[in-house]
Amino acid sequence: MAISGRTRLYAVLGDPIAQAKAPSLLNPLFDRLGVDAVLVPVHAPASRLDEVVAGLKAMANLDGLLVTVPHKLPMCAHADRLSDTAALLGSTNALRREPDGRWFADNFDGTGFVRGLVAGNHQCAGRAVALFGAGGAGLAVAAALLAVGAARITVADPDVERLADLLTRLRSRWPGRVTAASGPPAPDTTIAVNASPLGLGPDDPLPFDPADLPPATLVADIIMNPAETRLLRTATALGLPTHPGIHMLTHQIPLYQEFFQLPGWKAAQSPHRTSRAAPPAPP
Missing domain, CATH: 3.40.50.720 (NAD(P)-binding Rossmann-like Domain)
Structure with missing residues (x-):
C-alpha cells in the first residue's frame, strides 16, 4: 500500500533499533488487512527518551507505539492508563492513542x-x-x-x-x-x-x-x-x-491486531481489557 498524506503512523522505539523485527511483520499485516498505516523504527537514545516520546505524541496522525529494549519500564510513565498486566509488571511494550487523546499501555511479551x-x-x-x-x-x-x-x-x-x-x-x-x-x-x-x-x-x-x-x-x-x-x-x-x-513476536501479532483495533479483531477474546490510571508522562 502506498504511503500518502492520509497514512496513519505507528513507531517502534528502541536503543538500539536495528535488530527490531516488528516492522517486517506489522507492515505486511497492514497490507493484508487493507489498513492505510505504516510502522517505522525509531532509534530513541535512552538519555533522550522523554524528548522523543513527547515529539511523537504531539503528532496528530500517530496512533500507536511499540517498545523494545531498554524502554519497556520507563515507557509506563508516558501512559495515562495501564492494563492490569502492565501495572503488575511496571512494564509496557505497546501503547495506543485512545479517541479522547489519552494513551493506554499494555504488555504482550x-x-x-x-x-x-x-x-x-x-x-x-x-x-x-x-x-x-x-x-x-x-x-x-x-x-x-x-x-x-x-x-x-x-x-x-x-x-x-x-x-x-x-x-x-x-x-x-x-x-x-x-x-x-x-x-x-x-x-x-x-x-x-x-x-x-x-x-x-x-x-x-x-x-x-x-x-x-x-x-x-x-x-x-x-x-x-x-x-x-x-x-x-x-x-x-x-x-x-x-x-x-x-x-x-510472531505470536503477539494477533494481540497487536486486537489491541490497535485493526480489522478482524475480536474484543471478547482479549485478556487485557481492564486498566487503571498511570502516572502522568514527564513534561
Whole structure:
C-alpha cells in the first residue's frame, strides 16, 4: 500500500533499533488487512527518551507505539492508563492513542512467549524454569509462565535492585513460586530462558552456560536478531533442544491486531481489557 498524506503512523522505539523485527511483520499485516498505516523504527537514545516520546505524541496522525529494549519500564510513565498486566509488571511494550487523546499501555511479551512455546509443543504447566534477566521482558516472561502454571521459576540478574523488584512484584501474586537463583540450575529444571539483551552483539558473553543445565532442558532465547544466537548454537552443540526469539513476536501479532483495533479483531477474546490510571508522562 502506498504511503500518502492520509497514512496513519505507528513507531517502534528502541536503543538500539536495528535488530527490531516488528516492522517486517506489522507492515505486511497492514497490507493484508487493507489498513492505510505504516510502522517505522525509531532509534530513541535512552538519555533522550522523554524528548522523543513527547515529539511523537504531539503528532496528530500517530496512533500507536511499540517498545523494545531498554524502554519497556520507563515507557509506563508516558501512559495515562495501564492494563492490569502492565501495572503488575511496571512494564509496557505497546501503547495506543485512545479517541479522547489519552494513551493506554499494555504488555504482550509474556503472552507471546508462552503462546510460542505452546505452539512448539513445549509444556509450561508444572515445569521448573531457570530465567536469566529481570528487566521488562524478564518480568513479562516470568509472569506469563507463572500464570499458566509453571511450578517454580528461579531468576538470575547481575542488577540486584532490578532482581529485587521482580521478586517483589511477582511474589505478591504468586507467593512461594519465584526465587532468586543461588547456584547452578536445579536438577529438575526443564526450561531455561534468556530474557536479557545478551546475544544482540556478536561479542556478547553467554547469559548462562548451557553445559550447566540438566539433559534435555529446553533453551529459549528472546533475542530475535540474530535468529540463532550464540546461546542457541552452544545449546544445539550440546544436544539440547532450542526455541528462538522470533516466536515471541510472531505470536503477539494477533494481540497487536486486537489491541490497535485493526480489522478482524475480536474484543471478547482479549485478556487485557481492564486498566487503571498511570502516572502522568514527564513534561
